[in-house]
Amino acid sequence: MEILRYDLVILGSGLAGLRAGIQAALTSKGKIRIAVLSKIHAMRSHSVAAEGGIAGVLYPEVTGDSFDVHAYDTIKGSDFLADQDAVELFVKLAPEELRFLDHLGVPWSRTPDGRIAQRVFGGMSIPRTAFAADKTGFFIMSTLYDNILRFDNVDIYHDHMATSFLMENGVFKGFTVLDLKEGTLKVFLAKAAIIASGGAARIYGFTTVSYAVTGDGAAMAYRAGIPVKDMEFMQFHPTGVVPAGVLITEAARGEGGYLINKDGERFMARYAPQRMEVAPRDIVARAIIREIMEGRGFIHEESGLGYVHLDLRHLGEEKINTRLPFIRELAKKLVNVDPVYEPIPVRPTAHYTMGGIHTDTYGHVMFDAKNYVPNLWAAGEAAAVSIHGANRLGSNSLAECSVYGRLTGEAAAKYALEASSSMLELSSSLEEAVKREEKRIFDELFKTETNAEDPYQIRGELWRTMDTYVYVFRDEKGLMEAGRIIRDLKNKYKRIRVDDRSRKYNMNLREAIELGNMLDVAEIVIVSALARTESRGAHYRLDYPKRDDVNWLKHTLAYYTPEGPRLDYIPVRITRWKPEERKY
Amino acid sequence: MSEKTSGAVSKLQLSTPEISLKTVSKLITLKVKRYDPDAGRYKLSIYRVSVSRFDTVLDALLKVVRDQDHTLSVRYSCRMGICGSCAMMINGVPRLACMTNAISLGDVIEIEPLKNFPPVKDLFVDMDQMFRKHRSVKPWLIRGDEEEQFTAKKEYLQKPEEVDTYRLFSTCIKCGACMAACPTVASNPDFLGPMVLAQAYRWSADSRDEGAHIRFDIVDNPNGVFGCHFAGACSAVCPKNSDPALAIQLLRKSILRGKR
Numbered sequence: 124m125e126i127l128r129y130d131l132v133i134l135g136s137g138l139a140g141l142r143a144g145i146q147a148a149l150t151s152k153g154k155i156r157i158a159v160l161s162k163i164h165a166m167r168s169h170s171v172a173a174e175g176g177i178a179g180v181l182y183p184e185v186t187g188d189s190f191d192v193h194a195y196d197t198i199k200g201s202d203f204l205a206d207q208d209a210v211e212l213f214v215k216l217a218p219e220e221l222r223f224l225d226h227l228g229v230p231w232s233r234t235p236d237g238r239i240a241q242r243v244f245g246g247m248s249i250p251r252t253a254f255a256a257d258k259t260g261f262f263i264m265s266t267l268y269d270n271i272l273r274f275d276n277v278d279i280y281h282d283h284m285a286t287s288f289l290m291e292n293g294v295f296k297g298f299t300v301l302d303l304k305e306g307t308l309k310v311f312l313a314k315a316a317i318i319a320s321g322g323a324a325r326i327y328g329f330t331t332v333s334y335a336v337t338g339d340g341a342a343m344a345y346r347a348g349i350p351v352k353d354m355e356f357m358q359f360h361p362t363g364v365v366p367a368g369v370l371i372t373e374a375a376r377g378e379g380g381y382l383i384n385k386d387g388e389r390f391m392a393r394y395a396p397q398r399m400e401v402a403p404r405d406i407v408a409r410a411i412i413r414e415i416m417e418g419r420g421f422i423h424e425e426s427g428l429g430y431v432h433l434d435l436r437h438l439g440e441e442k443i444n445t446r447l448p449f450i451r452e453l454a455k456k457l458v459n460v461d462p463v464y465e466p467i468p469v470r471p472t473a474h475y476t477m478g479g480i481h482t483d484t485y486g487h488v489m490f491d492a493k494n495y496v497p498n499l500w501a502a503g504e505a506a507a508v509s510i511h512g513a514n515r516l517g518s519n520s521l522a523e524c525s526v527y528g529r530l531t532g533e534a535a536a537k538y539a540l541e542a543s544s545s546m547l548e549l550s551s552s553l554e555e556a557v558k559r560e561e562k563r564i565f566d567e568l569f570k571t572e573t574n575a576e577d578p579y580q581i582r583g584e585l586w587r588t589m590d591t592y593v594y595v596f597r598d599e600k601g602l603m604e605a606g607r608i609i610r611d612l613k614n615k616y617k618r619i620r621v622d623d624r625s626r627k628y629n630m631n632l633r634e635a636i637e638l639g640n641m642l643d644v645a646e647i648v649i650v651s652a653l654a655r656t657e658s659r660g661a662h663y664r665l666d667y668p669k670r671d672d673v674n675w676l677k678h679t680l681a682y683y684t685p686e687g688p689r690l691d692y693i694p695v696r697i698t699r700w701k702p703e704e705r706k707y
Numbered sequence: 708m709s710e711k712t713s714g715a716v717s718k719l720q721l722s723t724p725e726i727s728l729k730t731v732s733k734l735i736t737l738k739v740k741r742y743d744p745d746a747g748r749y750k751l752s753i754y755r756v757s758v759s760r761f762d763t764v765l766d767a768l769l770k771v772v773r774d775q776d777h778t779l780s781v782r783y784s785c786r787m788g789i790c791g792s793c794a795m796m797i798n799g800v801p802r803l804a805c806m807t808n809a810i811s812l813g814d815v816i817e818i819e820p821l822k823n824f825p826p827v828k829d830l831f832v833d834m835d836q837m838f839r840k841h842r843s844v845k846p847w848l849i850r851g852d853e854e855e856q857f858t859a860k861k862e863y864l865q866k867p868e869e870v871d872t873y874r875l876f877s878t879c880i881k882c883g884a885c886m887a888a889c890p891t892v893a894s895n896p897d898f899l900g901p902m903v904l905a906q907a908y909r910w911s912a913d914s915r916d917e918g919a920h921i922r923f924d925i926v927d928n929p930n931g932v933f934g935c936h937f938a939g940a941c942s943a944v945c946p947k948n949s950d951p952a953l954a955i956q957l958l959r960k961s962i963l964r965g966k967r
Contacts, residue, residue: 149857163782164834166881167790181862222859228848228913230870230877237864261789262877269846269906281835304827333785366761369787425731425759453787456806458761579773623778627744628828630772630780 124557125309128547129278130155130539132298132313133532134285134340136165138173138260138521139503140319141267142220142528145227147536148274155539157277158311160300162284162335162633166268169321169333170524173260174372174449176252177224177521179217181239188249190214195700197519200246200403201512202660202670203702204353204678204695209484209508211698213526220525221253227270229262230255232446242446243377244517246403246707252518257372257449260521282628283309285320285339286636287560288347289553293490295499296546296553299560303633306626308561312549314542315498315535318344318488319528322476322504324357325637326645327593328586329428330473331360331370335637340505342640344480345647349488349496350680350691352507354478354644355652355662358515359595361407362433363472366426367457371450371469373517375435376400378446382411383432383466384419390431398707405514405661406707408471412595415470423468432466439463471595477515477661478651479507481680484696486531491680492693498546500535502527509678512695513660568621568635575620578635581612585638585645588612593649598665602653609646610687616642647681650688655679672702731760733810737767739779740819742826749826752776758809764816765793765804780829788946791882794821795830801887803946822887837886840899844907844925849918869914876909878949885941885951891934898934899926901941905954907932911961923962932959 131147133140136159144159151157159165180188193214198205221239225231232240232254244252255262271277282303289296289310297312323338324330341351361382362371376382382400384390394410395402402410414420415429423430435443435450440463443451447462454460454467480501482488486508488499503524510523549557588608592601616639623631657671658664676695681688737754754771762770768781781804783793788806795804796819798812809816824832850856885901886892892900899907907926911919926932935955942952 163784163790163792164838164881167784167792169785169790171789171880172785172787219859222862223857225862226848226850226856226859226915228910228915230874230913231862231865233865233867233870235867237866237869239862258789258878261880265877265879269910270848272842273845273847281838304833333790335784367786449789456788456808577777579777583773621777623780625745625778625828628780628782628831631777 125307126312126549127158127309128312129158130314131157131535132311132316133157133159133319134298134316135168135319135321135505136161136279137168137319137321137503138170138264138267138524139528140168140317141264141271142525143317143319143502143532143535144271144277145267145274146529146532148277150533150536151276151540153276155276155536158280159271159277160280160283160285160311162282162303164281165279166264168264169336171261171264172331172333172370173521174257174370175244175374175377176242176254176259176518177221177263177525178244178247178252178516178518179221179522180214180251181218181221181241181253186249186251188251192248193217193251196247197510197516198512198700199705200514200516202514202705203676204509204512204659206484206509206696207698207700208696209510212484213510213523216526216529217522220522220529224263224266224525227266229266232256242374243401245373245376245401245407246516247518252377254374256445257374257447263521284633284636285343286564288343289556290347291550291553294497299557301564301636303628306629308564310549310557312547313498314546315539316500317531317535318480318499318501318505319503320505322479323641323644324473324476326585326641326648327473327589329363329368329590331363331368332474337637337641338476338644339637339640340501341479342643345643345681345683348683349490350481350682351647352478352481353509353651353679354476354647354681355655355679356477356513356660357473357648358404358475358477358661359408359471360474361404361411361471362469364454364457365423365428365430365468365470368472369453369457370472370474371433371453371467372447373404375433375447375450378442379438381434382407383434384414385421386419390414390419395707402707403514403516408595409663411471421468428470430468430470433469434466435462436464436466475515475520476504477507477509477511477513479505482506482508484508485534486527487534491691500531502531513662564636568619569632576615576618578619578638581615581619582638582641584608584612585641589645593652596663596665597652599653602649606646606649606653609642609649613642613646647688651679651681651690654690676702732757735767735809736815737771738815738817739830741779741829742820744828752779760810762809763805764797764807764809764818767809767816768804768818780831782831789880791880794882794884794887795819796822796887801884801944803882803884806946821883823889823892824883824887834883837883837900837902840903841881841906844899844903844922845918846906846910848910848913848916849921851917863915865914872914873909873912875950876905876912876954878947879905879909879951880947882946884944884946888940888944890938890940891936895930895934897930899931901951901955904932904935904958905949905951908954908958912957919961926958927962932962
């Protein structure tokens with residue numbers, strides 16, 4: 124058993140993880156050893172797929188923008204579930220991050236005089252979304268990855284997948300990690316750690332996210348006794364290309380694109396007469412499904428999926444080529460549609476996990492409203508601070524990843540600098556935990572039984588269940604059914620088989636481990652959604668169509684029990700903006 | 708907005724991507740040359756798989772994994788041509804499996820691990836050496852004053868035409884396709900290769916950078932920019948049209964003219 128000891132271990136190499144790594148390296152001035160773990164190649168994390176942009180108040184004197192307006196837009200977009208102190212901190216630091224990323228080399232789209240250009244985005248009342256064509260996430264990721272290579276005290280572990288948290292008496296100690304290339308289990312002990320492992324939208328089949336976005340961080344935290352917050356709030360991006368589910372950026376509408384139904388109408392006039400296509404995502408997603416339900420959508424012949432048209436033709440070839448080149452490339456390659464000449468078929472697609480590991484305003488992980496998990500931080504989509512509440516505004520997530528990567532990287536590095544090396548002992552109780560994990564992976568998962576279950580069939584059933592019952596519209600009957608199916612799948616999972624018997628790059632084994640994480644997360648989403656008998660942001664209950672501030676202006680915390688998630692609630696922190704009706 | 712109550716959740720929003728496809732699908736043959744690390748050699752697996760008109764080679768491989776052979780290991784992630792995981796030899800050409808339409812390739816598709824990289828398992832190859840070479844050219848903004856660089860009070864101004872000098876080369880996704888196509892990489896493992904040299908140029912051409920002379924010293928040798936024979940294969944196969952051959956030409960020109 125190989126044991127590696129680090130002052131700081133960062134789980135995940137997406138935008139938040141790499142930003143945290145860079146900040147920790149800068150803060151510690153080379154005095155601490157930092158490891159970044161990625162279950163894939165570090166530069167391939169799903170942040171690369173972010174398209175439209177990153178929000179921040181850059182030029183208030185020119186645009187009339189302000190921190191207060193950005194904060195209000197974010198809080199209103201969140202359907203008032205965001206913690207307002209965190210939002211105020213976030214909007215203040217976002218422009219600093221944009222400038223920092225510029226100083227690392229992001230190839231921004233620019234104004235003629237050389238400043239950073241900004242575009243319109245959904246729910247943002249002023250154009251404040253900086254961008255690099257329509258591959259903003261890719262360019263930021265690429266820049267961060269390249270820049271982290273300059274630090275000699277950062278070790279990047281590609282193809283290293285954490286399988287569990289090591290905890291002792293409520294204190295975080297490290298991870299068990301499967302080295303996928305060698306097929307061996309390693310132990311990473313850390314004085315401090317940051318969970319930046321991304322979201323969980325792969326619990327859905329029709330989704331924008333990569334196959335790797337399986338909620339590993341949330342699932343491991345949950346099993347370690349750490350609560351996972353607000354998981355009923357899963358964002359459906361309005362425009363996933365049919366049938367693949369791949370993202371067509373909101374910038375397509377920000378740049379002026381229309382949503383059109385079968386009758387040729389710009390139907391958003393019925394749902395958000397002022398903001399039209401650039402209303403927040405929850406509202407646009409519901410509008411599209413409503414159009415399809417009421418017979419005004421198209422039906423995709425091969426997949427049977429209902430859809431509407433995203434029409435960019437009036438933007439013209441030049442604007443599409445300079446502002447949306449990747450969208451043109453994707454539409455051509457994936458569905459043989461050239462948006463210069465034809466509309467793109469789209470429908471809402473699972474996109475972003477508003478919920479995540481419960482943290483305080485600064486990304487420090489907590490057990491409840493008062494007690495901290497020593498040594499542990501979380502950042503980016505893996506965490507729920509909460510900036511986004513019940514519905515995230517487009518282009519706030521890259522900004523959150525950067526802001527909270529910085530905050531947690533700095534805090535964890537300062538902490539690790541002071542912490543004693545005695546923290547890196549492997550006690551006998553931890554050794555027992557490692558042995559149990561070894562047994563779980565190599566004996567229980569890796570075991571072939573007669574009549575064993577096929578993990579890919581379980582995954583297919585999970586996807587069908589989530590896509591059907593836990594989608595844009597939900598109700599009690601559907602959620603009960605989904606819960607029943609998931610519990611059944613969890614039982615089947617106990618008897619799965621891994622056909623591939625080899626150790627090196629055993630994707631079958633990796634996907635079996637991910638499936639276990641996905642099932643746990645899916646159950647949390649369903650149980651949390653069933654309990655919340657109101658409609659708020661992305662969580663819409665057909666049987667409870669109104670927001671209910673009297674009973675539900677609160678965050679859900681889901682705790683592990685062997686029988687399934689136990690729910691608790693904590694209040695939303697409100698500073699200056701009283702909840703009001705959302706109109707767009 | 709008015710949103711009506713209805714119990715028919717399942718009916719109105721059915722959306723599974725796994726629904727069987729009724730039109731335009733075809734049975735094709737995948738011949739997969741895969742590396743067996745335990746035996747230390749390649750073996751051939753042949754699969755028959757049904758693909759529909761929009762299925763990519765990656766979709767076809769994942770159908771095989773799902774329905775026929777759970778042991779087939781494929782590196783993949785975003786399935787939208789931006790993460791760079793799934794470069795492999797497809798009918799002899801390095802391409803991204805997720806951006807290559809399957810049905811248009813005919814009845815038989817031959818798939819092999821990416822060339823010029825050590826094989827590890829099935830279609831997985833080891834990219835560590837490419838990553839080390841990439842790091843060796845200092846692919847980051849080098850500034851004289853790091854204190855100023857990392858405490859950004861203002862952005863650096865950069866006009867659109869200045870962005871244009873390096874923008875093309877910043878679109879590289881490090882998938883390794885160009886390295887697999889390069890005849891010099893094939894014959895000289897120490898040659899830095901098109902991906903790495905293009906990145907050396909990308910950072911040096913950035914108006915915000917002050918470290919071109921440092922990078923030029925690193926690549927000004929036969930294993931660097933002067934190892935390139937201008938076969939142009941890198942640009943021909945680049946799935947992002949990032950044109951590494953052009954970057955190498957420009958890099959060589961900058962060095963020869965002493966433009967630091």
